[in-house]
Amino acid sequence: MKTTIKILNKSLLASSIAMLLSSGMALAKSEDFHKLYQDNCASCHGSDHGGYLAPALNSSTLKGRSPTALRTIVMTGSFDTLMPPFYGKLDDDQIRGVIKHLQETPKQPNPAWTIDDMKKSLKVYVKDESTLPAKPTYQIDDKFENLIGVAARGKYGRGEGSKAVFINSATHQQVGEIATGTAAHIIEFNPANPRWAYVKTDTAEIFKVDLYSMQAVRSIKTGWNGPGIGVSRDGKYIMAGSFVPHNAVILNADTLEPLKTFELEGTDPDGKHVSSDSGMIIGTPYADIFAIALENAGQVWVIDLNKEGFPVTRIEKVGRHLHDAFLTHGGKKLMIASYDDSIVAAIDLEKREIIKKLDAGCVPHVGGGSAVKVDGRTLGFGTNFGDCDKTVVSVWDLDKMEVVKQVPVSGGTESPAAHASAPYVAVDIISKDRRARTVQLIDKKTLEVVKTLDVGGHAYFPEYSADGKFLYISAGYSGDEVVVYDSNTLQKVATVPMESPAGIFSRGRVKYMTRGLSPDEMEQSK
Numbered sequence: 001m002k003t004t005i006k007i008l009n010k011s012l013l014a015s016s017i018a019m020l021l022s023s024g025m026a027l028a029k030s031e032d033f034h035k036l037y038q039d040n041c042a043s044c045h046g047s048d049h050g051g052y053l054a055p056a057l058n059s060s061t062l063k064g065r066s067p068t069a070l071r072t073i074v075m076t077g078s079f080d081t082l083m084p085p086f087y088g089k090l091d092d093d094q095i096r097g098v099i100k101h102l103q104e105t106p107k108q109p110n111p112a113w114t115i116d117d118m119k120k121s122l123k124v125y126v127k128d129e130s131t132l133p134a135k136p137t138y139q140i141d142d143k144f145e146n147l148i149g150v151a152a153r154g155k156y157g158r159g160e161g162s163k164a165v166f167i168n169s170a171t172h173q174q175v176g177e178i179a180t181g182t183a184a185h186i187i188e189f190n191p192a193n194p195r196w197a198y199v200k201t202d203t204a205e206i207f208k209v210d211l212y213s214m215q216a217v218r219s220i221k222t223g224w225n226g227p228g229i230g231v232s233r234d235g236k237y238i239m240a241g242s243f244v245p246h247n248a249v250i251l252n253a254d255t256l257e258p259l260k261t262f263e264l265e266g267t268d269p270d271g272k273h274v275s276s277d278s279g280m281i282i283g284t285p286y287a288d289i290f291a292i293a294l295e296n297a298g299q300v301w302v303i304d305l306n307k308e309g310f311p312v313t314r315i316e317k318v319g320r321h322l323h324d325a326f327l328t329h330g331g332k333k334l335m336i337a338s339y340d341d342s343i344v345a346a347i348d349l350e351k352r353e354i355i356k357k358l359d360a361g362c363v364p365h366v367g368g369g370s371a372v373k374v375d376g377r378t379l380g381f382g383t384n385f386g387d388c389d390k391t392v393v394s395v396w397d398l399d400k401m402e403v404v405k406q407v408p409v410s411g412g413t414e415s416p417a418a419h420a421s422a423p424y425v426a427v428d429i430i431s432k433d434r435r436a437r438t439v440q441l442i443d444k445k446t447l448e449v450v451k452t453l454d455v456g457g458h459a460y461f462p463e464y465s466a467d468g469k470f471l472y473i474s475a476g477y478s479g480d481e482v483v484v485y486d487s488n489t490l491q492k493v494a495t496v497p498m499e500s501p502a503g504i505f506s507r508g509r510v511k512y513m514t515r516g517l518s519p520d521e522m523e524q525s526k
Helices: 009-020 030-040 067-076 092-104 115-121 508-512 519-524
Strands: 147-152 163-168 173-179 184-189 196-201 205-210 215-221 229-231 237-241 247-252 258-263 265-267 273-275 278-284 287-294 299-304 312-315 322-328 333-338 343-348 353-359 364-374 377-384 392-397 402-408 412-417 424-430 438-443 449-454 458-464 470-476 481-486 492-497 501-506
Touching: 067 092, 115 215, 115 258, 147 184, 147 196, 147 470, 163 184, 173 215, 184 229, 184 501, 196 229, 229 287, 237 278, 237 287, 247 278, 278 333, 287 322, 322 377, 333 364, 333 377, 343 364, 353 392, 353 402, 377 424, 424 458, 424 470, 438 458, 458 501, 481 501, 501 508
Parallel strands: 229 278, 278 322, 322 364, 364 412, 412 458
Antiparallel strands: 147 163, 147 501, 163 173, 184 196, 196 205, 205 215, 229 237, 237 247, 247 258, 265 273, 278 287, 287 299, 299 312, 322 333, 333 343, 343 353, 364 377, 377 392, 377 412, 392 402, 412 424, 424 438, 438 449, 458 470, 470 481, 470 501, 481 492
16 A cells, blocks of 8 residues: 555454444445445545545455454444444445445556546536635634644545634634535645635645635545645745655646646656655645655655646655655755655755765654754654654754654654743654553653643544644644643643644745745744
């Protein structure tokens, strides 16, 4: 399996079946079951049955599994996964039929989604954007920095609970929400115009959102599934990538019109020519470029936006199974995790070459990235997304590009969060037990864990408010709320209810770029 959950898929098998059965429809024909899968499950398990955020569901991955055991999981649910009990919602014949269909269906060929398909999927909800309000219709600061967006998945990864929820982090009050139909995954803010945001779902729909009126004005489907999305520094372009199919596209950020597609393929570090998933996509404030990771090819491509045809520079042999990345040094350096090599590669985007490969522990993962300035050093923090013998958070000196320390933590970790005005780096713990409810706080100066917070549900994606006063954490699964803590006292100050909240995105990211560094510190790091 090609995705992050390749490493952890056993613990998520229950959610695989849950998503499949969410509609409760009684279907009998194989083609009907195929449609049921595409409509309800492919967003998490892949349109090709090959896996995505959750495990692959096909005749190979389910070979030898007891239908009775799978039926039990569906009926009772599974602790600390997205899988709720379905006893009473579906009858026994429905459960048996769906399980039989999955165990007989092989992984499918990668389905296409062309630029013509994208153009046909474009929807316009507000034809005349000049009719939109000239300022926000709710209470928010003048600079709009206090806005925080939360990607709410919804109980079944679709339906009424699937939305992007926006919160004023000064008051902790919800100020708007955008229905997305399927699970929202990533929220990006336009760096050149504060009124626009872009929400991408697990099914690769992108919504252009007017933050002043809190409504979607346009949408487009750019693939079957895949989370990658970035916005250029001038706010003119969006780039979106897919796991299925293996391509990426540049869009006009204003109209969402697709401008050019890229087939993601190349020679991997072992000399094999492969077709590849899209990993991270990122714009940078230092230049009019996008950087995109080819997960399976182990390459990073740099796309020039000011040159005709959007030409590509290929940086090869970066690592095996690339994924998340973050920027530092004024956006000139890219730190990208390579799962299978246990390294984080530093790339010079200006020279378009690899600087160094740093030890990063077992199955490295950097999330949205975090860096802090301590005693004149720029320190970067990287998490480890895996069930490893030694669970640590890696700390690097990003000026010298060397390992400073590996901080022991209580389990695998996913997304570090930091802020220049907050004393702690927060990391969410991922595990198969109650540790998954916790976030650990690392003191920026001592580089030691000093506090563990139990948020009441599966802890996801900590994020500081733009001013650093508050720490927002998603409490998913049994929690179903976003929990807010005072950044200094670590006392709980508020909760915001929603169905299965996941990623949290402060609009302050546009200003800070790298979470944990102030704009002044970003300038000093150049």
